[in-house]
Amino acid sequence: xxxxxxxxxxxxxxxxxxxxxxxxxxxxxxxxxxxxxxxxxxxxxxxxxxxxxxxxxxxxxxxxxxxxxxxxxxxxxxxxxxxxxxxxxxxxxxxxxxxxxxxxxxxxxxxxxxxxxxxxxxxxxxxxxxxxxxxxxxxxxxxxxxxxxxxxxxxxxxxxxxxxxxxxxxxxxxxxxxxxxxxxxxxxxxxxxxxxxxxxxxxxxxxxxxxxxxxxxxxxxxxxxxxxxxxxxxxxxxxxxxxxxxxxxxxxxxxxxxxxxxxxxxxxxxxxxxxxxxxxxxxxxxxxxxxxxxx
Numbered sequence: 090x091x092x093x094x095x096x097x098x099x100x101x102x103x104x105x106x107x108x109x110x111x112x113x114x115x116x117x118x119x120x121x122x123x124x125x126x127x128x129x130x131x132x133x134x135x136x137x138x139x140x141x142x143x144x145x146x147x148x149x150x151x152x153x154x155x156x157x158x159x160x161x162x163x164x165x166x167x168x169x170x171x172x173x174x175x176x177x178x179x180x181x182x183x184x185x186x187x188x189x190x191x192x193x194x195x196x197x198x199x200x201x202x203x204x205x206x207x208x209x210x211x212x213x214x215x216x217x218x219x220x221x222x223x224x225x226x227x228x229x230x231x232x233x234x235x236x237x238x239x240x241x242x243x244x245x246x247x248x249x250x251x252x253x254x255x256x257x258x259x260x261x262x263x264x265x266x267x268x269x270x271x272x273x274x275x276x277x278x279x280x281x282x283x284x285x286x287x288x289x290x291x292x293x294x295x296x297x298x299x300x301x302x303x304x305x306x307x308x309x310x311x312x313x314x315x316x317x318x319x320x321x322x323x324x325x326x327x328x329x330x331x332x333x334x335x336x337x338x339x340x341x342x343x344x345x346x347x348x349x350x351x352x353x354x355x356x357x358x359x360x361x362x363x364x365x366x367x368x369x370x371x372x373x374x375x376x377x378x379x380x381x382x383x384x
Contacts, residue, residue, distance in 0.1 A: 095320050098243030098268035099164070101133055101148040101199050108197075108240075108323050109137035109146065119145060119177050120184030129169035131155050131162070134177040139195070140328055145181045145235075147174050148199030149243075149253070158211060164202045166249035168211040171219035174253070178226035182233050190339050195236040195331045196227075200254045201243030204274075220252045227256045231347065236334035238327060241304065241313075242320075245271045258334045258346040259314040261326055265303040267319075271312065272302035311355025 097104045105114050114137035117124040124134055133148040151164035161167035178196065185193045205220065231237050239245075239254035241262035250271070254260060263269050273279075276290040285293075294302060304316050317326050337345050344350060355361030 096268050097263070097320055098201060099151045101150045101201060101242070102152075104148070104199055104242050104320070104323075105133065105137065105146065107320055108327070109139055109144070110141065113138040114146060119180035122176075122180035122184070124173060124176055124180075129155065129167070129173040131164065131167075132170045132173060133199070134173050136194075139197070139324070139331075143194045145177060145194055145196045146199065147177055147196065147253075149202045149249075151201065160211075164244065166202050166205050166220070166253055168214065168216045168219040171223040171252060175219075175222045175226040178223070178230050181235065182230055185233075185235070190234045190335055193234040193236070193335075195238060195327075196230055197327065198237070198239045198254055198257060200239055200241045200245045200250065202246060202249040202253060203244050204247030204249045220248065223252045224256055227252075231256070231258055234338055236331045236338075238330055238334070240323060240327065241269050241271060242323075243268060243270075245269070247274050255312075256348060259330050260312065260351075261315045261317060261323075261330065262304040262308075262313050263320065263323075264316050264318070265305060269304045270302050271304050271307045309355070309358045309360035311351040311353065311358060311360060314351070314354070 095107075097107075114133075114135055116133060116135040117126050118135055120136070130153045131150055133146060133150050135146055137144055137146050149164040149166065149170075151162075154163075155161035155167060155169060158167050158169070161170065181194060181196060205216070211219075227237055237257045239257035239260040241254070241260065245254055245262070262271065276287060276294060279285065280287040280290055297306075304313060307313055308316055314330075315326065317323065334346060337343075344353075352361060352364055356364055
């Protein structure tokens, strides 16, 4: 009888134990910076060794709710969670400032989130600013030379994935057999927004990479750089990608990393066939319009 796959969905603590050197993860510490333990309890933010090399580790942990915000549970990315991740990123950048590229510590994002679900208080206080601060932080880390890798171990859904993962240099995922889900929103929500009947959407999700939720579908769109076979493959895959990202950055080949490159990957894989045509048309129209704008 075949052994059941080791599901990591909802188990970021087990993922950390599996991926990083035993006993090396220290929560709420980045170099000489200590993060407030009571801030954003639903996430892990800290540092660990990966094959003896120091990394920053950020991940969602669905087993710990946020007592200050009732809607932040089950791995949801809320306002505090985004701000805590931002703090960890800037502490990472500061710790390695002035070091050569090969010594810039990697930032590993363990992704398992059902999305953003802000309540009224978060919306009023500044949820959008929090998510934006995290996205800016990740971009700053990338351009400071840190390899930033998103590792999907469970759910990668909606706006939470947009800020926690999508801006990585590279994104890796376990296959759907391990419970991974990658999509913008559930079909019920898509039906409300697009007015496409739910029955039709439920048919589209079986074949169309835009609507389907499995990692294999969004791979065709270029969203993912790689799909690995098992959780045991995560560590060697991360190590290889860290080396490759460093080499590309040293060579100045930024166009082969990040979100822009994933658009090109999607075109190569047949999932974004009209993307470049649309970009070229917009560029042409803008250049034609530019003289009148400058008058």
